[in-house]
Amino acid sequence: MNALSIVLGALASGSNFSLWVTLVMLLTFGFYILYRDKRASERQKQISLLPTLTKTYWGILKNSLHVASLRPQVILPYFSSVLKRVGPLVHFKVMLRDYIIINDPDDIKILLCSTQHITKGPDYKMLEPWLNKGLLTSTDEKWHTRRKLLTNTFHFKILETYIPALNKHAYALVQNLAKASKNDEVITDIDSHVTLCALDIVCETIMGVNLRSQEGQSIDYVNAIKTNDCMFCFTSVSNIVIKRIFTFWLWSETIFNVSTSGRDFYKSLKVLHTFTENVIQEKKQKLNFAENQNAWTNERKRIYSFLDLLIGISKENPSMMTDLDIREEVDTFLFEGHDTSSIAMTMALIHIGMNQNIQDDIREELHGIFGDSDRDATMEDLKAMPILERVIKETMRLYPSVTGITRKLNQPLSLKNHIIPPETILVVVPHLLHREESMYPNPEMFNPDRFLPEQCINRHPYGYIPFSAGPRNCIGQKFAMYQMKTVISTVVRYMKLETLGTQKDIIVSTQLVLRADSLPSLKITPLFNNNFKY
Template identity: 70%
Template sequence: MTVLAVFKHIVADSNTFLWPTLILLILFIFYCLKEEAHATERRIQISKLPTVTKTHWDNLVISLKLSRVHPRDMVDFFSDLFKNNGPLVHIKLMLRDYVIINDPDYIMALLSNPKHITKGPDYRMLEPWLNKGLLTSTGEKWHSRRKLLTNTFHFKILETYIPALNKHSRALVKNLTKASENDELIRDVGSHVTLCALDIVCETIMGVNIKSQEGKSSDYVNAIKTVSNILINRIITFWLWNETIFNISINGRAFYKSLKILHDFTENVIRERRQNLKSEKNPTSEKNDRKRIYSFLDLLIGISKENPSMMTDLDIREEVDTFLFEGHDTSSIAMTMALLHIGMNQNIQHNIRDELNEIFGDSDRDATLDDLNAMSYLGRVLKETMRLYPSVTGMSRELNQPLQLKNYIIPPGFIIGFSPHILHRNESIYPDPEVFNPDRFLPEQCIGRHPYSYIPFSAGPRNCIGQKFAMYQMKTVISTILRYMKLETLGTQKDIVISTQLIMRADSIPSMKITPLYNNNNCLA
């Protein structure tokens, strides 16, 4: 690539401000000159790693190339790196050194070590939205928050959520029934599932009924999509790493406009829950109250009331922002993909329904916690769904200490990246990896499989705190749908086009035909 080609590449980006970008490139040149004089040891360390950026020119070219990759092509971009270089490859993007890994042993060495819990610099771009909540924080703050919030996902609390899971799952079935009247096709089942998931998270974890499925939260859902799309674009576009350039860009202005919608929504949820708590009568004695396990938002508000310096209003908002986003968006994409594949594979659908008939018989009662635990086949379907479509397609850690990866020593300051999406398609671990096969997760099939070869909820100290909640949520929603509806997906797996954003998105999915098995108005009354 010539200098003129690089220049044209920059100018071609309609969202690029030419002069700020050229200034960044000039600064980059000065940095390279400085690095030549002061980074001999670092260059020796890098020389021992398989790398695709051996020179400063390689660095510039691949940084520009990555900035032009469409989110739906991101997985292919990194898959090709592994195919051409093996399961560990160094890549320098402007001033940052990344080591990308795709080996379960490497991933275990990283994630299982409590010394390596600092998220990569990409996560700092989320801070205007999520501040330093559980997802983005590190060090002592992360440790104390993790310990505090883990108790809010205790099984005793999760059991109290089951009625709300059933209620909103039944509301989803009613909405799908209405949308499919007169043989109408459901063209975007994901939009219905997302609103149901948001209702569930708000009523359970937050204690507020926001009635999303009645059309009252569409602005929040749309703002989530806008912010997610802008953030992934910023993460891969090196000149937008600079705060000033990002803030004056078209993307920056759209970001902060949508961000106001998200923060306003969160503050309304917190405000409503505070009001509800004031009006609720506490039936327990002070003695019993000390033994009570508090739900998520109630715990935060309670601490804020007793010790405002320990839990400020901003502290509450950052955690509510984090859990509202992660709690509904990640599970909704998994449920959407599960429903599509269940509709494609009628044998799988029959197997699930047979299991549900054994549990419920002819009864139209709600699911209980014991029922959900008994749904072993549906659990395997969900696990296979999350193998093919892990909600978070890429993760990273920034090293504060050296990391030993077999024959390689990765020095502090490097960023380690990995992709569950690519890992889960490793043919040596999962034969015929593109085939949807729930039997991969039969107990006998899992024997001998590397414990870090399947990480839809991450793993190690920073694994997903709400994974049990997510599984109960997904089982309740999908089992309720299949108890009352037959699904037919009018397309194949190839018709599902995914996009790598903050979480996986579906750019395109096939339509579904939904046929009620009974008169749902009576069964779901």
């Protein structure tokens, strides 16, 4: 039964409100085709010169319904098969929108290096109720101003002050894993443990708040941003957003707001925003009190969180950093800081447990740094871990956290072999780029040696973009690397990992960031005795 038959059958039964909405959208689409203006026709002539999946109106309708029906687990395999069949550039239309996936690093460099084409795709607008127009979603002058303001908050001297918090929460993770593996119990939910560790880290460093999620605290907030275990239940904010991106009838604000997804979205959003707003107000009061105390004691040495720094910027530039501006940046970095790094750390631990020779090499490297001591890692220690860094880079090659990067063109863009007209949405999928055999032979194999210096010399610099690239690259990538190195090195120092499965047991899906739907279990053997300092 084809997609249209399914739609018509469901409409006839009257059983699905969303499909009635689809019919309205399809009628709107039909009127657009009949009455579109001459400018749009000229633009479509340029589009018609590109390799495409949607050559006819029926093809557009069929493709729109097909994309809307894709399960999160099959999105990446589907587009991988499309690129293999059509080539490194392919156009497709979803209702009224023209998308082009590019997978040639030369084309990707042209796009991401551009200082003109920095407008994010329309999918990012669906994040605005959550993240408003912060660094991730803003564009033009606001983005330039905000990026400049925030760059200093990720200076290495600031990042160095976060190292104690990274160590503290990494040791808490080790303790939790030790408890969970008592009596030779197998760890079946390593991703949950790592996610809570990452959440504790970003809450302390970003907000200056000890969330204590690894201790079972702050349950409402954790549940609001944590992914639901069932991939068909889009109850978390991030899952609902990705569902909306691929389900074209939910693009309409009116339809989304009355849908079950919309109601769940705003319910969870209220928890997130209330938590952030309360923390901001409490932090402001504490900072005012601390300033008054400092005036009397002259004691000025303290550790500043990202939120402290934003409040400081607000005092110096009140028109450029309001309370709403502070909230949108804190919400942005809370989301990006824990969700993106937790999947990378989880996958790294799984692969370290699969490859005992690699684990031995990492542990030998760490022993050369720490010896038999149980001291905390320092910034200098973290810089002296090339083997672990290669493992992390290979992990992010296979499992880049960001599943897609989009740009909406406001003017024509000349790629290597094609000219792309304005209003087109360009899509870069790092997961597919990082599996190009021309750059990565045997691409599914986990091989950290790909990132030995001699292996990287001739590789295209835009063939590896786990943190994006160009002017809109990830501002927090150094923080993320320090976080991952601290957590993974701490686990390996104190625990032996054995993965009870193979790489084939890993099943991922496309959510707002990459998600692990299924992972092999881990057998963990603590290497420390009862005198372990934490």
